[in-house]
Amino acid sequence: MNAAFPATHPATDAKSDRPGLTILIAAPRGFCAGVDRAIEIVERALEKYGKPVYVRHEIVHNRFVVDSLKEKGAIFVEELDEVPDDAPVVFSAHGVPKSVPAEAERRKLMYVDATCPLVSKVHRQAERQLEKDRHIIFIGHEGHPEVIGTMGQVSEGRMTLVETVEDVATLPFTEDDELSFLTQTTLSVDDTHHIIEALEARYPQIVGPKAEDICYATSNRQAAVKELAPGSDLVLVIGAPNSSNSLRLVEVAERCGTTAKLIQRASEIQPEWLEGVGTVGLTAGASAPEMLVREVVDKLAEWRTIDERPILVTEEKMTFKLPRQLAD
Structure with a gap:
């Protein structure tokens, strides 16, 4: 348990025969x-x-x-x-x-x-690297729509995908090759850091973006989970199984030593998950609306007496303009 969050154990509420449950709710969470x-x-x-x-x-x-x-x-x-x-x-x-x-x-x-402007930024970076005749090593998850879209910005053979540190060791390039790297916006911050370190160690000449490509929302949601997971007995992540940023939140919680479950709706929660659990951490991937968070809290309240506590790591004020044809 993190010292910032004293250990909690199920305790019977004086006004109810339901045991108590503390819910640490990540902020920011949900829609970006x-x-x-x-x-x-x-x-x-x-x-x-x-x-x-x-x-x-x-x-x-x-x-x-x-x-x-x-x-x-x-x-x-x-x-x-x-x-x-x-x-x-x-x-x-x-x-x-x-x-x-x-x-x-x-x-x-x-x-x-409707491409996210932060994804479009990566597309523009790819074009600039090609103009400088550099081969691009793209860090991402094969088959993800963002990866397909980004790799589709360049002609075949001009970009190579890597997913792991181990992949870096198999790359065919030499220190004489002009290389650059870019990343998918919804990756694990920690995993990506290790892959970039491996790339820079093997290819000292490689050029990276001036600022990291992992988007602010992905980074912020992972940071919030790192804050709440050590003080939780269980972390619930609301998100889809094909949502990269949601899957990364589960991984972040598990690396903190906390059991984590990915759910799409409150109806998926099993009562036995709460056995011996006094504190639940709760967050939502960037594609999950806030009403699903409230739905989960309401479901947990059917079984326990709830004490909600927000865990705020930063406030998000980012907004993006609409395309011109719809801006009016």
Whole structure:
């Protein structure tokens, strides 16, 4: 247990036969500025163009958000060939390969790009490194939409993906090669640091971005979990199983020595998880709305007498502008 959080044990509340439960709630948590912007883009597109508005890939990785937008008239597809010629289409917050807007323009589709501006920044960095004739080593998770989108900014063979420190040892480059590195925005801060160290040790000439690519929201949510996990008997992370930043929060908690569970909704919580538990840490990935946090607290309150305590590491005030065609 962290000294900042005295050990707590289930104790019977005087007004109830339910044992007490302390919930340490991470702040910040949940929606980031890029997710807020992406959801608003779909909602404004529906207002401006009417139903239906097509969305290529999940706008953000959260089933609750996707289902709520479906109810408003959004239709989610995986590829542009599923979009009719006369329908508007939105690209997801994760970003898309250059071939996607090129195909949309060839078909004269009306499209709105909801790529998170921090992901777009990485895309621009990739272009600048190519202009300097450097090969790019990209740190990320194979198959993630953001990785597919970023690697799709350059021609084949100009970017190499690494996922682990071990991958660095297998790279075919020499100290004579012009190299640079970039990273996915939703990685583990600690893991990425170790991979970058390995790259710089093997290739002293490698050039990195002026500021780290891991986004502020990812870093802040991981920092909050590092604060609450040592004082918790169990950490609950609200997020989707395909959400990179949510999975990283589970890993951060587990590295603090605390059992962690990834859940999408409160209904997934099993009562036996709380056996012997006096303190629960609670957080939400960047695609999870606050109402799901309150849903979890309410579910826990069905079994225990709740004492909520916020764990604040920083305040987020970041906002991003909407695309021009929807800004009015």
